[in-house]
Amino acid sequence: MIYLRITPVDSWFFRDGRPFHLGEATSDVGGLFPPSAFTVVGAIRAHLARSMGWREGKWSEEICRVLGDGYDLAGLRFRGPLLCREGDRGPEMLYPAPLNLLGKRNDSGYEMRLLRPGEEVECDLGRVRLPTAEKIDGMKQLSGYVNGDQLKQVLRGEVPEGRVIPREELWGTEYAVGLERERDTRTAKEAHLYSINRIRLVRGVHLIMGVEGIDEGLLEKLDGAVMPIGGEGRMGCVEMLSPGKGVSEIRQEIGPIDGRVRFTLVHITPAFLGRWPRPGESIPGVPGEVVSACVGRALRIGGWDSVNRRPVELKPFIPPGSVWFCEAEADELNDVMSVSRIGEYTGFGFGEIALGIW
Amino acid sequence: MSDSSSEINFTIGPVQGFIAQARRTRDLWSGSFLLSYLSGCAMAEIRRCDGRIKVPDVEGDQLLRWIESDGEGAPPRIGTLPNRFVASAEDPAGAARSAAEGVRSRWKKIADCVWNKYVEGVADQGKNTREIWERQVNNFWEIHWTIGAMEGMEARKNWRICTDWSDGRPTIEWGDHCTIMSDWQEISGYVRSIERKKQDDFWKEIRQETSGMDLRSDERLCAIALIKRMFPSVAEDAIGWEVSADRWPSTLYVAAIPWLSAVIESAERDYANDYAKKAFSYAEHIQRKGVAEQIFGRKDLFLEIDANFYHTTSLKNPKSTPLKMTPEDGDEPEDVRRRREELIECLEELYNKKGKPSPFYAMLLMDGDNMGRLIRESGEAVSRALASFAKDVERVVHDNLGVLVYAGGDDVLAMLPVERAMSCAYRLSVSFAESFEAQGMEATISAGLVFASHRVPLRSVMREAHSILDDIAKDENGRGSMAVSVLKGSGRYCRWVSSWKGAVSPENEVVLERLAKNLSEKPDGIEASSSFFYKSRELLLMLAGEQRWSPGMFFDLSHLGGLDIETLLQAEYLNALEHRSEITEEVRDSAVRYVRDLLSVSRRHRGPEHERATGKEICADGMLLVKFLSQKGVQE
Numbered sequence: 001m002i003y004l005r006i007t008p009v010d011s012w013f014f015r016d017g018r019p020f021h022l023g024e025a026t027s028d029v030g031g032l033f034p035p036s037a038f039t040v041v042g043a044i045r046a047h048l049a050r051s052m053g054w055r056e057g058k059w060s061e062e063i064c065r066v067l068g069d070g071y072d073l074a075g076l077r078f079r080g081p082l083l084c085r086e087g088d089r090g091p092e093m094l095y096p097a098p099l100n101l102l103g104k105r106n107d108s109g110y111e112m113r114l115l116r117p118g119e120e121v122e123c124d125l126g127r128v129r130l131p132t133a134e135k136i137d138g139m140k141q142l143s144g145y146v147n148g149d150q151l152k153q154v155l156r157g158e159v160p161e162g163r164v165i166p167r168e169e170l171w172g173t174e175y176a177v178g179l180e181r182e183r184d185t186r187t188a189k190e191a192h193l194y195s196i197n198r199i200r201l202v203r204g205v206h207l208i209m210g211v212e213g214i215d216e217g218l219l220e221k222l223d224g225a226v227m228p229i230g231g232e233g234r235m236g237c238v239e240m241l242s243p244g245k246g247v248s249e250i251r252q253e254i255g256p257i258d259g260r261v262r263f264t265l266v267h268i269t270p271a272f273l274g275r276w277p278r279p280g281e282s283i284p285g286v287p288g289e290v291v292s293a294c295v296g297r298a299l300r301i302g303g304w305d306s307v308n309r310r311p312v313e314l315k316p317f318i319p320p321g322s323v324w325f326c327e328a329e330a331d332e333l334n335d336v337m338s339v340s341r342i343g344e345y346t347g348f349g350f351g352e353i354a355l356g357i358w
Numbered sequence: 359m360s361d362s363s364s365e366i367n368f369t370i371g372p373v374q375g376f377i378a379q380a381r382r383t384r385d386l387w388s389g390s391f392l393l394s395y396l397s398g399c400a401m402a403e404i405r406r407c408d409g410r411i412k413v414p415d416v417e418g419d420q421l422l423r424w425i426e427s428d429g430e431g432a433p434p435r436i437g438t439l440p441n442r443f444v445a446s447a448e449d450p451a452g453a454a455r456s457a458a459e460g461v462r463s464r465w466k467k468i469a470d471c472v473w474n475k476y477v478e479g480v481a482d483q484g485k486n487t488r489e490i491w492e493r494q495v496n497n498f499w500e501i502h503w504t505i506g507a508m509e510g511m512e513a514r515k516n517w518r519i520c521t522d523w524s525d526g527r528p529t530i531e532w533g534d535h536c537t538i539m540s541d542w543q544e545i546s547g548y549v550r551s552i553e554r555k556k557q558d559d560f561w562k563e564i565r566q567e568t569s570g571m572d573l574r575s576d577e578r579l580c581a582i583a584l585i586k587r588m589f590p591s592v593a594e595d596a597i598g599w600e601v602s603a604d605r606w607p608s609t610l611y612v613a614a615i616p617w618l619s620a621v622i623e624s625a626e627r628d629y630a631n632d633y634a635k636k637a638f639s640y641a642e643h644i645q646r647k648g649v650a651e652q653i654f655g656r657k658d659l660f661l662e663i664d665a666n667f668y669h670t671t672s673l674k675n676p677k678s679t680p681l682k683m684t685p686e687d688g689d690e691p692e693d694v695r696r697r698r699e700e701l702i703e704c705l706e707e708l709y710n711k712k713g714k715p716s717p718f719y720a721m722l723l724m725d726g727d728n729m730g731r732l733i734r735e736s737g738e739a740v741s742r743a744l745a746s747f748a749k750d751v752e753r754v755v756h757d758n759l760g761v762l763v764y765a766g767g768d769d770v771l772a773m774l775p776v777e778r779a780m781s782c783a784y785r786l787s788v789s790f791a792e793s794f795e796a797q798g799m800e801a802t803i804s805a806g807l808v809f810a811s812h813r814v815p816l817r818s819v820m821r822e823a824h825s826i827l828d829d830i831a832k833d834e835n836g837r838g839s840m841a842v843s844v845l846k847g848s849g850r851y852c853r854w855v856s857s858w859k860g861a862v863s864p865e866n867e868v869v870l871e872r873l874a875k876n877l878s879e880k881p882d883g884i885e886a887s888s889s890f891f892y893k894s895r896e897l898l899l900m901l902a903g904e905q906r907w908s909p910g911m912f913f914d915l916s917h918l919g920g921l922d923i924e925t926l927l928q929a930e931y932l933n934a935l936e937h938r939s940e941i942t943e944e945v946r947d948s949a950v951r952y953v954r955d956l957l958s959v960s961r962r963h964r965g966p967e968h969e970r971a972t973g974k975e976i977c978a979d980g981m982l983l984v985k986f987l988s989q990k991g992v993q994e
Contacts, residue, residue: 123504130513175849275526294516298528316528
């Protein structure tokens with residue numbers, strides 16, 4: 001897989017689900033960041049289609065054969081998008097802080113604890129082992145990012161060293177107002193005023209997206225490209241990383257204990273599951289059953305179907321950082337170890353998980 | 359708490375997802391009230407199963423009494439029951455299941471009332487409207503309960519799966535989204551980009567059903583937002599009593615309260631009432647009954663008109679202030695335009711005499727600190743303390759000319775005029791601490807206070823209030839803190855945070871408010887202040903070696919060693935005054951005191967859990983906040 005580094009030329013705008021119609025005043029339209037894989041894949045495919053001669057309307061058969069169309073990716077496969085930050089020791093991949101990591105601020109940073117399945121509790125889900133830990137008074141889930149080493153520690157069941165990187169160290173939100181002016185009076189046109197929240201990445205922070213299945217001639221079109229990405233046609237610069245550079249799989253070696261394999265699945269990118277497993281049920285494509293979980297509120301991802309000029313349905317995705325605590329039979333160990341993506345749209349980059357122990 | 363095996367911990371959510379996504383103050387109130395009402399329904403069901411509510415103390419609660427059909431006196435109009443509670447019962451799981459069922463059935467009844475009155479007759483003009491409605495109504499609430507110690511509920515909150523999801527996951531929402539709650543489809547079912555006319559016709563019909571005033575022409579709502587919006591008008595059928603929701607002042611009205619008070623207490627009162635009579639004769643549907651009585655305890659014609667009629671900027675826009683015969687589109691006929699000009703002239707005359715009303719109001723959100731731990735350690739004493747605090751909240755808010763939206767458990771939500779909002783927050787924090795002291799406990803409450811222009815969407819104001827309360831006051835600064843943010847139409851103007859202790863003088867005055875008052879009483883001072891405050895910010899930025907200022911930024915100046923910031927800022931202050939006033943000894947002394955006070959509230963004052971309560975870092979936003987308060991938010 002080849003990895004692309006995408007850097008904004010200025011700020012970016014990735015809007016949330018609020019209606020945004022021409023001719024209607026719309027205020028404070030929020031943003032989604034990192035953007036969904038549909039958005040980034042869409043930008044890359046549109047750029048490649050343009051380089052194959054497309055200008056507007058439906059794609060030609062030739063383009064569809066190479067790039068697919070809609071949810072059909074033909075031979076393409078993507079990974080990400082993930083965040084990367086230039087550090088003292090070179091580029092550092094960042095991952096959403098796992099939701100089983102709790103923390104409380106103190107003078108030296110954060111005091112942290114790791115949740116794991118506790119004793120059975122009777123609740124609205126039945127008698128289940130809810131995720132818990134000792135001495136977590138006043139602690140809350142940390143909504144920032146961890147680096148690869150810290151994620152590996154969490155996957156080993158250890159509290160990570162250092163601190164979680166807060167979002168504001170990676171990007172800021174900028175409030176921007178847009179309007180259309182009356183031609184004669186040059187005043188703001190009624191109902192054509194809107195305000196949006198743009199994203200500005202801190203210097204040295206980039207998006208990383210993996211791509212494979214593109215032939216070399218076409219792939220070259222991406223290196224050094226400047227392409228529109230997200231709303232308002234705002235631009236991103238694309239650089240191809242050298243082969244071998246990019247995101248490596250992160251997984252913890254797992255061994256059976258007393259004939260059982262206890263493992264965690266940590267969502268690195270959002271995942272769409274037709275049904276969210278309940279205690280005792282299994283995750284599609286994953287051996288064993290769910291014992292417990294730390295799952296965040298659904299991330300609703302939709303979009304705009306520019307060919308049919310209509311909104312794409314808003315689907316509930318399991319947010320990145322969510323953690324499943326699972327258990328399988330010892331003889332299913334190899335099947336467990338081979339899991340790297342779950343759910344639908346994995347070809348776009350969704351459903352990527354890291355494997356750990358509990 | 360003793361034996362926990364019979365203990366039920368119960369919560370209903372999503373709280374922010376239901377309350378904060380509001381476009382009008384009435385939506386905000388409706389969301390708070392409905393959530394509180396549904397929580398009360400769960401409590402009533404547990405009591406019906408011979409259970410007992412342990413936290414909060416509900417014995418004197420008027421809302422619960424009325425839910426149990428046992429109420430006397432005036433029906434409750436404020437939500438007083440929190441969305442989470444602790445109860446006990448002999449069969450706790452059975453009681454919890456009944457409580458959850460109770461919530462679902464009462465919610466369904468409210469939804470049915472709104473459907474029957476406003477949607478049923480129009481539904482066949484929509485595209486799968488009934489299906490969308492049921493999907494949203496049946497899949498909205500997240501009702502969680504655990505049996506045993508409270509830690510179980512903390513653990514349950516980490517796993518947001520719901521037993522009630524029809525499809526085993528949150529719903530997929532097709533088509534166009536609601537203009538208020540963007541995660542949900544609007545109920546006409548049409549897609550605007552290709553079926554615009556059908557969608558518009560559907561909503562036109564609904565607007566006619568709602569007599570036009572309750573839905574704006576650009577509002578296309580999901581079932582949840584429509585239920586919130588129309589609940590007040592079905593309340594009697596849905597819950598058994600009227601809720602008088604037309605008594606809810608708009609944000610613009612709250613902003614104008616000090617001005618209205620000044621006008622009505624002055625010799626201009628008759629002039630103002632004549633203006634109101636004129637406005638009533640030129641426009642329809644502009645009376646806001648009951649609002650004045652609720653806030654001022656009196657009736658006056660001038661106090662009962664739509665707040666847009668207090669502002670010439672709104673009067674210049676026919677869409678904000680339609681008069682009789684104002685067309686929906688296009689220009690007003692000549693005679694209507696003349697009447698409009700007449701109203702504007704009258705209002706400007708009043709401005710000449712009594713000044714302009716402020717376009718800014720304050721949204722106050724407060725929440726007790728470490729309540730989970732306190733409840734675990736001494737649950738029922740906490741209940742008693744909270745009950746005592748709750749009794750005080752409405753009085754304190756009312757004394758400060760504010761409007762209480764919600765007060766349940768340790769949570770408070772209120773709207774206030776700008777001038778007295780910080781004092782009100784501080785008085786509430788004192789009342790909270792005293793209520794706990796009376797029970798032999800120490801406890802603090804934190805606040806998120808947003809000063810917002812009425813032009814900033816309510817949703818954004820609520821988002822900011824939650825964000826500064828949770829992230830800035832509680833998380834970053836520590837418990838017992840107040841975070842303040844100013845939102846102008848152009849974005850966030852400044853953000854300031856302090857512990858209560860750092861915010862008040864030994865005489866218990868909120869220092870920022872005192873400084874602002876001093877400044878506003880010296881006309882020269884205000885003029886000078888603009889350059890002083892901005893120059894000071896630039897100076898601090900430069901000394902700290904930072905490139906760019908952002909609201910809420912603290913500057914670390916420890917590397918500057920012996921540099922005396924205080925003297926430097928005094929010189930800046932005098933320099934700003936130099937061209938306007940003579941620099942006498944008295945002025946010099948006053949500058950010393952003023953800058954000292956400014957610096958004292960600009961330093962970092964953290965909560966007691968931090969090793970050093972007072973830090974050396976300085977936040978320039980304290981000064982900007984003084985500037986904003988001194989101008990009473992008149993300049994947007």
